[in-house]
Amino acid sequence: MAKIILILMHNKENCQDPSKYRPISLLNMGGKILDKLLINRIKYHLERNDLLSEKQYGFTPQINTIDAAMEAKEFVQPIIENRGLVIMASLDVQKAFDFAAWPVILQGLRDYNCPRNLYNLSKAFFSDRKAVINTQNFTIERNITKGAPQVYCSGPGFWNILYNSLLTLQLNSRSRTIAFADDLVILTRGETVTEAENSMNAGLAKVQRWAQSNQLEFNEEKSRVMLLTRRKRKERKAVAVYVNNKKLAQVNHIRYLGIIFDNKLSFCEHINYIEEKCTKLIFSLARSAKITWGLKHKALKTIHAGVILPLILYGAPVWKEVIKRTCYKTKIGRIHRKMNIKIAKAYRTVSNEALCVITGLMAIHIKIQAAASLYDLLKAEGSSYDRAMESRHWTHPSKHITIIEGQERTTHLLQVYTDGSKSKAGVGAGIAVFEDTNLIATQRYRLNGRCTNN
Numbered sequence: 001m002a003k004i005i006l007i008l009m010h011n012k013e014n015c016q017d018p019s020k021y022r023p024i025s026l027l028n029m030g031g032k033i034l035d036k037l038l039i040n041r042i043k044y045h046l047e048r049n050d051l052l053s054e055k056q057y058g059f060t061p062q063i064n065t066i067d068a069a070m071e072a073k074e075f076v077q078p079i080i081e082n083r084g085l086v087i088m089a090s091l092d093v094q095k096a097f098d099f100a101a102w103p104v105i106l107q108g109l110r111d112y113n114c115p116r117n118l119y120n121l122s123k124a125f126f127s128d129r130k131a132v133i134n135t136q137n138f139t140i141e142r143n144i145t146k147g148a149p150q151v152y153c154s155g156p157g158f159w160n161i162l163y164n165s166l167l168t169l170q171l172n173s174r175s176r177t178i179a180f181a182d183d184l185v186i187l188t189r190g191e192t193v194t195e196a197e198n199s200m201n202a203g204l205a206k207v208q209r210w211a212q213s214n215q216l217e218f219n220e221e222k223s224r225v226m227l228l229t230r231r232k233r234k235e236r237k238a239v240a241v242y243v244n245n246k247k248l249a250q251v252n253h254i255r256y257l258g259i260i261f262d263n264k265l266s267f268c269e270h271i272n273y274i275e276e277k278c279t280k281l282i283f284s285l286a287r288s289a290k291i292t293w294g295l296k297h298k299a300l301k302t303i304h305a306g307v308i309l310p311l312i313l314y315g316a317p318v319w320k321e322v323i324k325r326t327c328y329k330t331k332i333g334r335i336h337r338k339m340n341i342k343i344a345k346a347y348r349t350v351s352n353e354a355l356c357v358i359t360g361l362m363a364i365h366i367k368i369q370a371a372a373s374l375y376d377l378l379k380a381e382g383s384s385y386d387r388a389m390e391s392r393h394w395t396h397p398s399k400h401i402t403i404i405e406g407q408e409r410t411t412h413l414l415q416v417y418t419d420g421s422k423s424k425a426g427v428g429a430g431i432a433v434f435e436d437t438n439l440i441a442t443q444r445y446r447l448n449g450r451c452t453n454n
Helices: 027-046 065-081 102-111 116-125 155-165 193-213 268-287 299-312 316-324 326-344 352-359 364-379
Strands: 002-008 021-026 086-093 128-136 137-144 175-180 183-190 222-231 255-256 259-263 414-423 426-435 437-449
Touching: 027 155, 027 255, 065 086, 065 175, 065 183, 065 222, 065 255, 065 259, 065 316, 086 193, 086 255, 086 426, 102 116, 102 155, 116 437, 155 175, 175 193, 183 193, 222 255, 259 364, 268 299, 268 326, 299 326, 316 326, 316 364, 326 352, 326 364, 414 437
Parallel strands: 002 128
Antiparallel strands: 002 021, 086 183, 086 222, 128 137, 175 183, 255 259, 414 426, 426 437
């Protein structure tokens, strides 16, 4: 039994549509614990046997939104640099989690040879579910037959099982599918607009048939399509791409996972968006951060580190090339300068370099390069740095490491010593193992630059 709490969405106070409320389901603790234990074991089975598509970047260990955006960029960039063109379609699933069909999820578990005990428990988990809304005047109770209500621990995992069959569809050799949870992007290349258009419509026809057989529906009003090209020759720029027999609206830029892709892949619109949003936030501090009173240096530096800097640096590995252009490098620097003036409580005539010295903050273009370099370093193939173990090698959720604490008077045959060091050359760690007084093994490791000497 789920108790429904209705939360009013932002900027929809005067809307008459019932969808302006976000229903939050409050569940009993025992059910939520069982929910978490169940999905952890199912995900272990899927990851261990490599059953989920690599095209799904949402609700997946060690993968984030930047990885999905980078995948889209790496597909598009070489094509348009060689004077080709790409059609990008962003599809919106209508009420995705609310309409997730339980029989389809259970069929997916059978297809992936889910252990019988987990399958039977999932089948029981989807039966006899109810939701109730209590108000001062009345109580409404309904049986639940589909969907993954808010705060279900298993909702994201079950959604990936349902969505996986879409991502494994063979659209055509010219197309690529990228998904983050229910956010789906289809990219199709072509030598001409007509060629790419036909390939896209053929792929979308397969996607639409999949949606019908899996009891889902795409919202053509919220879906968008964009033509990406840098060719200057005269050719038609309008594309006719259809979903549900309705033509999708064509735009000059699409916001995907918080990063704005424009029709030339220049990311200029994204920089303009960052400038506008950060400027509004900084100006809102003017009422509480004056030169002689108001918020102090430490509080302003906390706001900078927790609000302004994440907004600027988000997606930096994707759009880092744009700061090579002087005008956009200046725009980013202008944002940082405004915040530096607030933190230093200085006059507007002070130079940007002096402000960075006074506040102790690194120049923003260097921070962007550092964020991009760190991402490239961690994602590089064959890197000598340490990295997280791949999820398919994780131990079963029911197993855990037992730590035995030694006593002061306890004697051990083996003794292990560790040491660390950090210098400009990097971070290192060493291990020495002694048996009685004999050195029997040594190991040396180079660690990531984020690590300390401990």
